[in-house]
Amino acid sequence: MMEGSGALDLVLSGDPALYAIVRLSLVVSLSAVALAALIGVPLGGLIALTRFPGRAGVIVLLNAFMGLPPVVVGLAAFLLLSRSGPLGSWGLLFTPTAMVIAQAALITPIIAALTRQSVEDLWSEYRDELNAMGVGPLNRLLTLLYDARIALVTVLLAGFGRAAAEVGAVMIVGGNINGFTRVMTTAIALETSKGDLALAMGLGFILIAIVFAINASAWALRYYAERRIG
Amino acid sequence: MSDLPLTFAKVSYAVGATPILRDVDLVVRAGAPTFIIGPNGSGKSTLLRLAMGLIAPTSGAIDWNGSRDPAPRRRAIVFQHPVLLRRSVAANLIYALDQAGVEKSKQDRRCTQLLDLVGLIDLASRPARRLSGGERQKLAFARALARSPELLILDEPTASLDPSATLALEQLIAKAARDGIKILIASHDLGQVRRLAGEIVFLHRGRVLESAAMKDFFEQPRTAQASAFLRGDLISEE
Numbered sequence: 001m002m003e004g005s006g007a008l009d010l011v012l013s014g015d016p017a018l019y020a021i022v023r024l025s026l027v028v029s030l031s032a033v034a035l036a037a038l039i040g041v042p043l044g045g046l047i048a049l050t051r052f053p054g055r056a057g058v059i060v061l062l063n064a065f066m067g068l069p070p071v072v073v074g075l076a077a078f079l080l081l082s083r084s085g086p087l088g089s090w091g092l093l094f095t096p097t098a099m100v101i102a103q104a105a106l107i108t109p110i111i112a113a114l115t116r117q118s119v120e121d122l123w124s125e126y127r128d129e130l131n132a133m134g135v136g137p138l139n140r141l142l143t144l145l146y147d148a149r150i151a152l153v154t155v156l157l158a159g160f161g162r163a164a165a166e167v168g169a170v171m172i173v174g175g176n177i178n179g180f181t182r183v184m185t186t187a188i189a190l191e192t193s194k195g196d197l198a199l200a201m202g203l204g205f206i207l208i209a210i211v212f213a214i215n216a217s218a219w220a221l222r223y224y225a226e227r228r229i230g
Numbered sequence: 231m232s233d234l235p236l237t238f239a240k241v242s243y244a245v246g247a248t249p250i251l252r253d254v255d256l257v258v259r260a261g262a263p264t265f266i267i268g269p270n271g272s273g274k275s276t277l278l279r280l281a282m283g284l285i286a287p288t289s290g291a292i293d294w295n296g297s298r299d300p301a302p303r304r305r306a307i308v309f310q311h312p313v314l315l316r317r318s319v320a321a322n323l324i325y326a327l328d329q330a331g332v333e334k335s336k337q338d339r340r341c342t343q344l345l346d347l348v349g350l351i352d353l354a355s356r357p358a359r360r361l362s363g364g365e366r367q368k369l370a371f372a373r374a375l376a377r378s379p380e381l382l383i384l385d386e387p388t389a390s391l392d393p394s395a396t397l398a399l400e401q402l403i404a405k406a407a408r409d410g411i412k413i414l415i416a417s418h419d420l421g422q423v424r425r426l427a428g429e430i431v432f433l434h435r436g437r438v439l440e441s442a443a444m445k446d447f448f449e450q451p452r453t454a455q456a457s458a459f460l461r462g463d464l465i466s467e468e
Contacts, residue, residue: 128284129313133329133377134302143325147316229316229357 006198011205022206025183028096029163032103037156040108044115045141065109071168077102078172094175102169107159118151119144150225157218161211233294233305233381235259241290243276250276252436262428263413272433274416278385282307305381310389312370314358319350319369322358326376344372364395371402384415432456
């Protein structure tokens, strides 16, 4: 296993090129989660608490969009951001910003759909008490989002996991440019096809470690919160 | 703005084709506690939820001092299984005070008063959802008082409590009644009814069969169903 020991050396030696890739991955995916949360959390909460014609259709659509193929989201973002596209004048294609937008588009439905579910479940539990206290619509939304805070952190971590692990969308809108838009997943795809398995495996280890850390922290948070908050 | 008297005029409530309450006429006025009693499934909880304005009657009308607007003004409710917010005991009370329109500058003092009253002052910073059953019920009671209610509705508040927690809550109820709060309460506990009630409303299969002063009801029930209920018999189907 020559590649295996080479991969471990790369990870342990703190290879600057490798860590630049890891850093960009984290920056892009965390920014995407922040952007998606800004849209998805209020949207999910609103859908949970309002009744309007076609609501069931919106919910089905949102749930279906949780499984959007990243390459298709990447393609749509590419068409929007390319020179001749509607947002072409922004000049964002093949930049980290484009990658943030594409990943945010990918995970906004996940965050909105899971938020809706959490808030709606909590509402059915809280409805009588909040109505008895005369809580108005805006306060109701804020109260439920706050009281669902632990579930929402888990929702955001799920979104982050999805964003960090996808390769199709960032490949298409980022272009996998060395030192500029290359992230872990696109680097793994490239290095594997080039035959540099040591770097690919090194990145693979780190990606798995990050995903593991996310899940462990989600579990720990839930465990702690259930004991502390109930 | 007052919530009393509370008037039910020919109120019926049904879920689908199943009638829960039928043609209920009832006036709740200021005074000693009014107990709603009756067997399981007689419609007690539904009557209280209607009285609180949480659900609307299928037919008939409910008004609170002449107003048919169900938004709660000077009334509050404590459920058998109260739902507390996922925050501290004190934060639960501050939330209720805020919703009741109490000025921010007065909330802390009022919160302390209420915690002191119900005996939860030492647990103020505890997460509310981790309280014991009796403590939860006391917090729910304090939260209801935070609204400075004229009408306090209680849905079997002691049904799942042990004797000492039941006694503590009964003392709180009695004190609230002495302080001029009208208590409208459903209970299964005939001992509790004797200890606290002013008036009795006897519900059976969704109808008000009797409405009387407590002594009269216990000494001379006018219907066979009420006599059977007081003897502890299983009430026959019709």
